[in-house]
Amino acid sequence: MGASKEVDFHNRIRLLRTERSISRKELAEAVGVHPQTIGYIERRQYNLSLALAFKLADYFGLSLDAVFSSQPFRPLSDSALKE
Amino acid sequence: MASKLQLRIFGQVNSPFADRLQTRSKRRGIVLGCIGGAAAIGAGIIAVVEHAAWVLLAAIPFWGFAFLLNMSLRGIFELDDDLLDEHQIAVRNQSYKTAYGYALVFLLIVATAATAFDFERHVALGVAAFAFLTGALAPRLVAAWTLEEPDGRE
Numbered sequence: 001m002g003a004s005k006e007v008d009f010h011n012r013i014r015l016l017r018t019e020r021s022i023s024r025k026e027l028a029e030a031v032g033v034h035p036q037t038i039g040y041i042e043r044r045q046y047n048l049s050l051a052l053a054f055k056l057a058d059y060f061g062l063s064l065d066a067v068f069s070s071q072p073f074r075p076l077s078d079s080a081l082k083e
Numbered sequence: 084m085a086s087k088l089q090l091r092i093f094g095q096v097n098s099p100f101a102d103r104l105q106t107r108s109k110r111r112g113i114v115l116g117c118i119g120g121a122a123a124i125g126a127g128i129i130a131v132v133e134h135a136a137w138v139l140l141a142a143i144p145f146w147g148f149a150f151l152l153n154m155s156l157r158g159i160f161e162l163d164d165d166l167l168d169e170h171q172i173a174v175r176n177q178s179y180k181t182a183y184g185y186a187l188v189f190l191l192i193v194a195t196a197a198t199a200f201d202f203e204r205h206v207a208l209g210v211a212a213f214a215f216l217t218g219a220l221a222p223r224l225v226a227a228w229t230l231e232e233p234d235g236r237e
Contacts, residue, residue, distance in 0.1 A: 033168035
């Protein structure tokens, strides 16, 4: 189904949630969606709106491009090794 | 502003019971149950058209499965937009679009068969009942069959 096929952009939501020990339910309540919708976004099965993307970025206190990207994000270990 | 009825449905479809129905395999089982229930009603009309009570009896499992179907879909076809999130609205809209195509093909097949085989009146009634019931549920059946595994519980 179009609403749930894999989308073209990538996100760091699961990583950010894990890093900050936030459950899907907590994040969903904060941005006003169902927890399953967070799961679909994390697994790139739903093409979310720009408004929701901003809400998510705002929740984490990050810019949009720190949370979403058209290219796959580089693993964090890459930058850690360079430092 | 959501009505009391809408809020009641919202509470029902977000209950732990509804949560347990929201895996892909259970949704698909419910879809098959609904189609089987509709077929039972159609067959009931064909086989025992003179005993209307049997047809009503055949309707009970169908309505049961239709209830479970709504629960497994988090009420996305019953609730107003302000009680749904954007993903739920997108799934509902896409399901209507897809179901429209399937329903047209299905009705074309039924109409062609009815014409080609010159159904007797009670057979035509049974087939029409099956076509109506599955057509009425088509968007829900499509959504329940195609929705990805939620895996959203923690």
